[in-house]
Amino acid sequence: MEGFQTKAALSQWFSENIEKTVGSLIGNGVATGMINGFAAQGLEPYTTWVKLPPGTLIKPFNNPKGIQIVVTGGKIQTTWFVTDFRLGRGVLVDEWK
DSSP: OTTOSSHHHHHHHHHHHOOEEHHHHHTSHHHHHHHHHHHHTTOTTHHHHTTSOTTOEEOSOOOGGGOOOOOOOOSSOOOOOOOOOOOOOOOOOSOOO
């Protein structure tokens, strides 16, 4: 895996080295909905991120254990896909009856 001995080592590298601007992360429709929802619940770092200027660099993959690496394919084509989909705690809106 390009010099990484384990998937965990690659996840750790992503967590420590990948940076995006707040504007590019929150400007993504799917990410915006998720991040704003988490921020409304008071979850960090999302609450802080939504208050930052759009050009501020952040490390969106801040939890290496939350990064899942899947290796597939053969030798003819390399494709990378990285996303910021995450799960957070839910909020009870009303009781189901």
